[in-house]
Each structure stands twice: as C-alpha cells, then as structure tokens.
Amino acid sequence: HNPNAFVAIVGCYAQLKPEEIANIPGVGAVLGAAEKFRLAEILSELELPEPGATAGPGRVFASPISAAHEFHPAQSLGERTRTFLKVQDGCDYSCSFCTIPLARGASRSGSVASVVERVEKLASQGVQEVVLTGVNLGDFGIQGPERERRENFTQLVEALDKVEGMRRYRISSCEPNLLTDEIIQTVAASQRFMPHFHLPLQSGSDKILGLMRRRYRRALYADRVPRIKELMPHAGIGVDVIVGFPGETEADFLETYQFLNELPISYLHVFPYSERANTLAPTLAGRVPERVRTERTTQLRSLSEKKKRAFYEQHAGFETEVLFEDDVTDGRVEGYTPNYIRVAAKYDPLLVGEIRPLRLTQVNALGLMEAEEVGILA
Template structure:
C-alpha cells in the first residue's frame, strides 16, 4: 500500500492567515495527506506569508531554511500576502518550488501533481483585481478557540498599507455561511470564536465588487449571538469609524459577545492621521472609548499604533503619547513604520530615522506595560469567568477572563477547555493574575 504523504504548515502574520491556513490544511487532509508539525519531516511544507512588516519578509527565508534542514528534498510552497505582492522574489529563494497568489492559494492541491523539486519556483498569481470572490474559512487547532473569517479585502486607501494590493477589494461571506461555519465549530466542543477579517466592520459587501451591503456588521453580531454551543464570541479588530453605538450597546447586554475590543488608532495626531488617509480623527476615537466604558466599565480595549510614519515630528509623537496616556485603554500593539513598495507613504517626505523609530517604539511599549498593569489592578477582587488553554507552560496552565485578563495556575489537565468562575486576587511577578475558584465544582474538588 502506498504510504500517505505528509504536509506541514507555517503561518506568519494575523489571525486571518491562521484561519486560512487551517482551511487549506483541511483541503490537504481531504486529499489523503497527513498533517504533521513543521518541525517534523514532511513531503510538502506550506508557508503562509505576511507582508505587513519588513521583518515578515526576512523571516520567510529563515523558515524555508528551517524546513530544508529537516528534509532537503521536500517540496516547499509559499502562499499568502507576500506571495501575491512579490511572487518572483519568493520564487527566487533557494528551495522554494511553488508560489501561489491570492486567488490560487485555496486551490493549492490542484497544483501538486508533480512534487519533484524545481530549479526555480513556479509562480501562479493573478492580477489582484481578479480576487473578487470570497472563500470562507475558520481555524481549528487550539481546542479552546477558533478564528472565523467573515470578510476579506479592503477598500480603504491608507497610505502605508499593502493589504488592498495583497487581498483585493472588500467582500464578505454570506450570513448563512458564517452561521453554518459557527455551528460546525460549536459541534467540535470549541468554547470561543474570534471573528476575523481584513476590515470586519465593513462586513456585508457581496462578491464581484458589489458594494451593496447584504447585511450589516450589527446584523452579523446579532445573528451570531444566537448560535447554540458557543460560550464566547470575540470581535478581533474593528475600525473606530465602523464600530457603531448599536454594536457597542448590543455587546454590553449580549449572551456570548465578550467585553473586549481591539480598535486601531495608528496615531494620536490628527495631522498624521490625515497623511495616513485614515477615515476618522482622534475625537471620534475618544468618543468610541468613552462609549464602551460607559456601558461596560470593565471592558478591555486594545489599540494599534504606528510610530515613525513619514512626517511624524517629536511634537506629533508626544501628541500620540499623551493622548494614549490619558485614554482609558488596556494595552497597545506597537508597530514601527516600515516602507512598503507601491504605497504612497514610501515616497513621502520627512523620513524618520530608524534610531528615532526604535526609541519611540520603546516608549510606547513601556506605556503599554503600564496600561496593562493598571487595567489588571482595576480587575483585582472582581469575579470573572476564565476559559483555560491547553498548553502546559513551565508547570502552569493559563487562561483568559472574558475581558482578556491573563491568569495562571499550577498545571491541571482537567481544567483544559473548561470555563470557571474565579475571583482575581493578585498580580504575579510575570504580570499574570492569580485567582481563587468561586464555582462549586472547584470548591468540592
């Protein structure tokens, strides 16, 4: 009997990439492949790439090396955003055999008739205008949480961003299909779904460039709240101008949606927001944060910020720093601006030196640590529900409360993928929170 071929996956970048890798992996399994870990010997290694930062480009080469070290004769395929933007560049990396663009990646098994090594990577990538259809996906792997893709592409023209070039126009899954996927996830005893996409607040635009919204993001949230078997629903990242009061108010009284929002800001200076072509100003951002905290005082709010954008002076940066310092938010994701080909920002004047970018990034990371600590302290002596994760990290099990406080306890396998009511008691040296069990099951255990 012929031995089954083995495939391994490596995902760079965002939650959306993870959901798509998972879907691509299931297509391999249905074709008779066995999935193995990326550190193991496989016949095919698939690397799902990202192009958001310069670093992601460099990491690709080291991941290819890693795969070749395990099996020099393996077939290596690159898919994802970087594969769409710079296919020839990836194809030229030693050891890469196949590069698939935005529309081809979901049909990868169709390109694998011959697994012999190529001298130069074979490229199949479309013009991005052709990426006008929608492929739904969701990730399953970590038993406690699944990433469910509801939307793809973006119609915004932010001057620093290559995502519209890598993923095409904004388009969405049908409400019916999202609910079907959510029910499939629930059937596998997964307790939490994280909604993901490129610009999920824009949910509802149909395929083929149809700009009419079939449904709104609010209607999506409302419908998902009724799915049986899902304990928690989390909105991953949503633009401030698309996060409406009706959605915030619905989450506040929802059965399953948790009080955790991640809202990109990018800059606290209106002048820089204008140069970035963002679709809001800082006043609107303040308004969104204020509204959330009014109806959910215990909500966790995460913020994306870019430092070192062209034209960002010390005054602009300090404007951002002070704006964030005074805002009632919980943590930051800090990105150091990096020039990307074919973006307007790459040709802008006022380039900020790498050294200054690094200094500003360090200052904001320090502010993030301070904000997270203050948020965790505000949650001490409150009762929360924790969903425990599946990994044993140095003798501890970790979990997250509904409002995204990370907790730890001595490893206990019976806790994996279970929800428990706890009282948050203290913050450990590593910044994680200790707790006492408050539910009966644990009292009697």
Template sequence: MQKRRSVAFHTLGCKLNFSETSTLSRLLEADGFEKKDFDDNADVYVINTCSVTDNADKECRQIVRRIQRKAPESLVVITGCYAQLKPTEIAAIPGVDLVLGAAEKFNITQHLKDLHKNDSAKICSCDIEAVTGFNTSFSVNDRTRTFLKVQDGCDYSCSFCTIPMARGKSRSDSIDNVIRNAATLAAKGVKEIVLTGVNLGDFGKGPDGEKHTQDFYELIQELDNVEGIERYRISSIEPNLLTNEIIQFVAESKRFMPHFHIPLQSGSNKILGLMRRRYRRELYAEKVAVIKQFMPHCAIGVDVIVGFPSEDEAAFNETFEFLHNLDVSYLHVFTYSERDNTKALNIEPVVPVHTRHERNKILRNLSYQKLQYFTAQHAGQTRKVLFEDHNKNGMMEGYTDNYIRITTPYRNEWANEIVEWKI
C-alpha cells in the same frame, strides 16, 4: 502501496492567516497528507506569509533557508500576502518550489499533484483585481479559541498599507454561511470564536463586491443566538465603523465578550490625515468613552504606528499624551517600515530608524503600565476564565471575559473549560 506524503505549516502574521492555514491543512489532510509539526521532517513545507512589515518578509526568507539546511529534498510552498505582492522575488529564493497568490491559495491540493523538486519555482498568481471570491476559513484543534474568517480584503487606501494590494477588494461571507460554520464549530466543542477579517466593520459586501442587505451589526445579532458557542470576540474593528448600536449590543450580550480591539495608528490628527485614515482622534476618544459608559470593565486594545514619515517630536508627543490619558487597556505597537508601492513613500521628512525604535520602546512601556493598571482595577473580582489546553512547563493559561490573562498550574480538567476565577 504508495507512501503517504507529509506536510508541515508555518504561519506569519495575523489571526486571519491562522484561520486560513488551518483550512489549508484540512484540505491537504483530506487529500491524504499527514500533518506534522514544522520542526519535524516533512515532504512539503507550506509557509503562509504576511507582508505588513519588513520583518515578516525577512522572516520568510530565513525560514526557507532553515528548511533548505535540514530537508533540502522537501518541497517548499509560499502563499499569503508576501506571495501575492512579490511572487518573482520569492520564486528567486533558493529552495522555493511553488508560489501561490491570493486566487490560487485554496487550490493547493491541485498544485501539489504534479509538483517536483527542481531548479526553478513555479508561480501561480494573478492581478489582485481578478481576486473576487470569498473562501470560508476557520481554525480547529489549533487553539482553544477558534478564528473564524467572515470578511476579506479592504476598500480603504491608507497610505502605509499594502493589504488591498495583497488581498483585494472588500468581500464577505453570507450571514447564513457564517451561522452554519458557527454551529459546526459548536458541535466540535469549540467554546470561543474570534471573528476575523481585514476590515470586519465593512462586512456585507458579497464576493462580487455587491452590497448585501445585511451588515456587521445584523451578523453579530444572528451569531448571538447560536447554541453551544459561549464566547465571541471581535478581533479588530475600525473606529469609524464601530457604531454605538454595536457597542450597546455587546454590552447587553451574554456571548459577545466585553473586549474591543480598535486601530488608532496615531494620536496626531496631522499624521492621521497623512495616513489617509477615515477619522480623527476626537472620534476615537468618543468611541472609547461610549464603550466605558456601557462597560466600565471592558478591555480596549489599540494598534499604533510609530515613526511614520513627518512624525516629528511634537506629533509623537501628541500620540503619547493622547494614549496616556485614554482609558484603554493595552497597545500593539508597530514600527513604521517602508513598503513598496505605498503613498507614504512620497511623504517627507523620513523619521530615522533609531528614532522609530526609541518611540516604539516608549509606547511599549506605556502599554505595560496600561495593562498593569487595567488588571489592578479588577483585583478581587471573580470573572470567568476560559483555560487553554496547553501544558507549558506545568502551567496553563486562560483569559477572562475582559481579556485579562490568567496563569495557573496545569489541571487537565480545566482544559477548554470556563472556570470562575478570583483575580
């Protein structure tokens, strides 16, 4: 009897990657593989990479070296954005056996059938222009909250970003298929779905790039009617695509949570222009004001990049003051790092790395203050918390509808349940 092969996964990067890793895992388990934890010994290790920052690239290389030390005979497969952008570079890392680009990621079972440990890695990739298909992905049993991919790729051309080169043009699932997936997840006992994509607000383009007749606003209207799913969150949406009708719908919905994550990237219009963003700070402030008008209790998260080329002290202070005065709840702060083949490489002057790190610390501190203030505003209120099924040293965590994290001693009966909680 042939021994059942085992596989372990490691995911770098965004919620979209987590949804895809979960789907790859189900594909291999259906093909007879036994799933193992990444720290265990496995016959195959799959690393789903990110390439948004230089750290993600470095982390991938470090993980491969770690596998080589503990399991030198195991197969190592690299996929994800880094694999699409730099397949030859990855194939040269000692220990890597297979590199799967964007078009081949979901053909992993076929590629593993005839793969053997040898001296040179096999590259299965193509030009990103040839990537036009959409692969449905969602995470199950990995987290209490499930990430459901409804959109992929991006047609924007921000000067700092490699995502269009790594994931291709914007394309979406159909609304009918998204609804079917949501119903499937509801039947599995999932309480909360996080809608994910590269550019969610651009939902509506089919796999061939043709425009559907339906858009993101119509998608969320349909999802609101799926029985069994108690919560939805919108993972991230561009400010220029966040319409007032979407905001008003979320405010009136019982299932869509009062929580938006809206990329800003800079509070300086000069820097936004150099970044080739499709809005200015005035529009961003207007969207925050509309959200707070309809939902004063709404959590608003912000992506911001520090150290972008030509960001002088005045431009950074503009960003700081803009965020300081804005009624937002927390920040995700990214330190700018140079990415090959991006237009930002031609912008000068370059901000010294130590200055980038100093500015990162300043905004992280502001984020801490913002979150403390937002949480304090709700002290004494009773809000609904969905607790996760993870026992962390006798403690468990959950989130209120408006994304305030709650920690309490672990109680088994609260796992994956929504509990009324006084903050």
C-alpha cells in the same frame, strides 16, 4: 527534515513579489491570492521534479489581485478551546502605509447564514470561543461577483448572539469609524460577546492621521472609547499605534502619547513605521530616523505595560469566569477572562478547555493575574 519535499509558497508576499520568491533556492511553486485556494488542484497538475534533480526557478501562479474576488472562509485548526474564524477578507481602504489591498484584494465576505452554520458546527465540536477575524472586519457584508452590500456587521453580531451552544465570541479588531454605537450596544447587552475591543488608532495626531489617509480623526476615537466604557465599565480595550511615520515631529508624537495616556485603555500594540513598496508613505517628506522610531516605540511600549498592569490591578478581588487553554507552561495553565485579562493557575487537567468561576487575586512577577476558585457564580 525532508530534503526532497516540494515547497509551495502562499500568502501576501507571494502575491506582491511572486517572481522574487520563485528565485529562492528550493521553492517549487508560488501561488497568489486567488490561486492559493486551488493549491491541491495545481499541485496535482504539476510535474514534480525527481528527488535530487537540479530544479530551476519555481513555477509562478499569480493572477492580478483583481482576480481575487471570491470569499473563501477559513478557521484555525487543532484548538479545542478557541477558534479563529475568518468571516471577511480584503480591504477597500487606501491607507498610505499599507499594502494589504494590493495583497488581499477588495473587501468581500460570506453571508450571515453561512457564518452561523459554521459556528453551529464548531459549537457541536466542543469549541468554547470563536474569535471573528478579517482584514477589515467591520466592513463585513459585501458579497457576490457584483460586490453588493447585502448585510452588515451588526446583523452578523446579532445573529451569532442567538446561536445556542457557543459560549463566547470576540471581535478581533474593528476600525473605529466602523464600530457603530449599535454594535457597542449589542455587545454590551450580549451574554456571549465578550467586553473586549481592539481598535486601531495608529496616531493621536490629526495631522498624521491625514497623512496616513485614515478615515477618522482623534475626536471620533475619543468618542468611541468612553462610549464603550460607559456601557461596559470593565471592558478591555486594545489599541494599535504606528510611530515614526513620515512627518511625525516630536510634538506629534507627544500629542499621541498624551492622548493614549489619558484614554481608559488596557494595552497597546506598538509598531515602528516600516517602508513598504508601492505605497504612498515613503514618498512623503519628513522621514523619521530609525533611532527615533526605536525610541518612540520603547516609550509607548512602556506606557502599554503601565496601562496593562493598572487594568489588571483594578480587577483584583473581582469574581469572573476564565476559559483555560490547552497550553501548559512551567506547571501552570493559562486562560482569559471575558475582558481579556490573562490568568495563570496551577496546572490541573480538569481545567483545560473549561470555563471556571474564579476570584482574581494579584498580578504575579510574570505580569499574569493569579486567581482562586470561588464556586459557581450567580
């Protein structure tokens, strides 16, 4: 749209391979993880090329990742119904497949008080739901240049639950070893935290979990999911899985498939393993062919569809509340129940951005739940 626009690149890739990006034609500057928060300052000091001038490689502003030690809060913009609020960044784990610690640095976060202040402001602006996000969200609480653990995620959840005016919260994702029973109980007792959890599993094989350098084994995961269901029988539970990891045999994959099939979960996010530079995993023996990775991905995604449909159908006839979003598709408006069932209704401008009591009726051809109005819930 504007051939003379100045292009600055930020993000994980910019931290990992800044020189490579700088040589892409049209890139004017590359900012690393620490520098991206100084974007306006850096651009104001740059001597920008004249329109039409031949430019060389872009300028690189990327410190070693150890320089990214400050926490910078962020939130999604332009959404009236749901806001994604970053409360934690970085990761101290060393999973063998992951480059995030190299791209985002060590775990760090703001204070409980600072998050509460931001949520109070969002509530005053009419935001109905806040999704708490972070690279390793459950590790919330490491603060300051000394990286002291001053608070924890449970304290954050308890404090946010007391904020007047915010109707809903969701926990975007939490490592199973960090999802304590205390957190589960707090969410179960809350009227504001939704009964919806997303727990990365990655593999149902203890052998593969060990090769991945994950900080739990399947027994812990097999304990967490039933505990959630014990306290919140209708909770929606999503799972991340990686298939085709080096060393994953057919028996290992079937172990994962059977484990997931038996768990009372609602949906899966399935990823075929992808090699990443500067990680341990590509050096491991037993590389799984791309074709096999694709086949296993297809099988688990099929299982996900079955799980999701069964979860939806279990709730047909239930009365619940739905927060409808701004987007309108083919004459319908969509939203989510507390336990993350996606509901479609005929477009009505009065529904947008509102939480409405509805009765869930049936799953339609698009895999969305249909609903009808029932009046005010008790």
